[in-house]
Amino acid sequence: MTWGIRPLLRGSTYTGALFAFLGAAASAPLLPLAVLPALLWESAPYGMRALLALVLWAALIAAVGQARTTRRALIAAARRLLDVPLPAGPVVADRRRTPLWLLLHVAVGWTTTLAANGLLLAALTLPGRWLRGEAELSLSGRTLLRSGDGWTSWAAALVCVLLAVLVCVAASGALRRLAPRLLGPSPAERLALAAARERQLAERNRLAQELHDSIGHTLTAATIQAAVAGEVLTGDPATARAALRSIEESTRAALEDLDYVLGVLREEEAGTAPTRTLADLPELLDRLRHTGTRVEADLSGDLAQVPGALSRAAYRILQEGVTNALRHGADGPVRVTVALSPGRLELTVTNPTGCGRSRQTAFPPSGHGLGGLAERVRLLHGDFHSGPDGDDGWVLRAGLPVRRPA
Numbered sequence: 001m002t003w004g005i006r007p008l009l010r011g012s013t014y015t016g017a018l019f020a021f022l023g024a025a026a027s028a029p030l031l032p033l034a035v036l037p038a039l040l041w042e043s044a045p046y047g048m049r050a051l052l053a054l055v056l057w058a059a060l061i062a063a064v065g066q067a068r069t070t071r072r073a074l075i076a077a078a079r080r081l082l083d084v085p086l087p088a089g090p091v092v093a094d095r096r097r098t099p100l101w102l103l104l105h106v107a108v109g110w111t112t113t114l115a116a117n118g119l120l121l122a123a124l125t126l127p128g129r130w131l132r133g134e135a136e137l138s139l140s141g142r143t144l145l146r147s148g149d150g151w152t153s154w155a156a157a158l159v160c161v162l163l164a165v166l167v168c169v170a171a172s173g174a175l176r177r178l179a180p181r182l183l184g185p186s187p188a189e190r191l192a193l194a195a196a197r198e199r200q201l202a203e204r205n206r207l208a209q210e211l212h213d214s215i216g217h218t219l220t221a222a223t224i225q226a227a228v229a230g231e232v233l234t235g236d237p238a239t240a241r242a243a244l245r246s247i248e249e250s251t252r253a254a255l256e257d258l259d260y261v262l263g264v265l266r267e268e269e270a271g272t273a274p275t276r277t278l279a280d281l282p283e284l285l286d287r288l289r290h291t292g293t294r295v296e297a298d299l300s301g302d303l304a305q306v307p308g309a310l311s312r313a314a315y316r317i318l319q320e321g322v323t324n325a326l327r328h329g330a331d332g333p334v335r336v337t338v339a340l341s342p343g344r345l346e347l348t349v350t351n352p353t354g355c356g357r358s359r360q361t362a363f364p365p366s367g368h369g370l371g372g373l374a375e376r377v378r379l380l381h382g383d384f385h386s387g388p389d390g391d392d393g394w395v396l397r398a399g400l401p402v403r404r405p406a
Helices: 002-009 011-040 046-064 068-082 097-131 150-182 187-232 237-265 278-289 308-328 369-379
Strands: 136-139 142-146 295-300 334-341 344-352 383-388 393-401
Touching: 011 046, 011 068, 011 097, 011 150, 046 097, 068 097, 068 150, 097 150, 187 237, 187 308, 237 278, 278 295, 278 308, 278 334, 308 334, 308 344, 308 369, 308 393, 369 383, 369 393
Parallel strands: 295 334
Antiparallel strands: 136 142, 334 344, 344 393, 383 393
């Protein structure tokens, strides 16, 4: 029993009826434009003129439904008043379903308006006529109800009110069922939404990897540089100042990366994306040296000839490699080798892991860096290796194919 009463008490029933009434009201200004040609066709029979006016009215309503703004407005109104899950806006404009929805909306709106208003008018009229001794309800000259009993008139009025409410329930239910089919995403729109979502997730994953590489390196280097500055602050102020300047420069670069990534994740218009390439490798190695680490670099080939996307990826790979050397390596030189040959870019980072002061306790492994590097190299159709190098060393090696522009 409650399932039959619940729709009568639900607020969405009456907001849905309001949505239907708005459809009727919005189509009313187009009615004079449709009636005018029928009035000018004086020689035609009345039925033909009425049919012409109806057809012209439907054509005008369908034409309004072709506009993108109309679809957006209908989706917004349906989401609020019908309480149906619809996208905020269309991905692909559907030039057939929207006019069909608008025609159905107008038809349901006028039917609901006429039926509900007629029933409510009857509910108001019946008790008044009984008071004057004229308890009678007629339609098109036919008597539907005649009674001299006042209670019958009041009961008939109550039935009319309930019927008006049921009309609102039926209109809301019909529009609520049709809205997802005609205003919701079509198969093409669903594919476009899924593709857009996939691109968004891929971009977010890429940004997460970029942020891991940049911020992880900066924090590692800054931590070691701060320790160096603290150790030599009294005995060698010049070295301490150099370490502090290096911390300032590296953290400023990391803040630029962070600002860009957060701007994208917040869907705001961020500034220019940081584009660090192999041309910035000397600066990276200088920051590494400022931590007190010995760095031996061997760069061969014209690195400026490496394509931009590959150069950026190579920089991030080397950045992660030297960061791992800082975190987990023992005392000893970090060797960075970059070799460019026709069709191939070789990247190698080696560091000692044997006896000596190790930073493993200060920087526990995160478990994300090497996996991210392997995935990055795989997407670039290269090969990747990371592991022990002899008894007391570690090597990270990546080979990337170079496709020069034709």
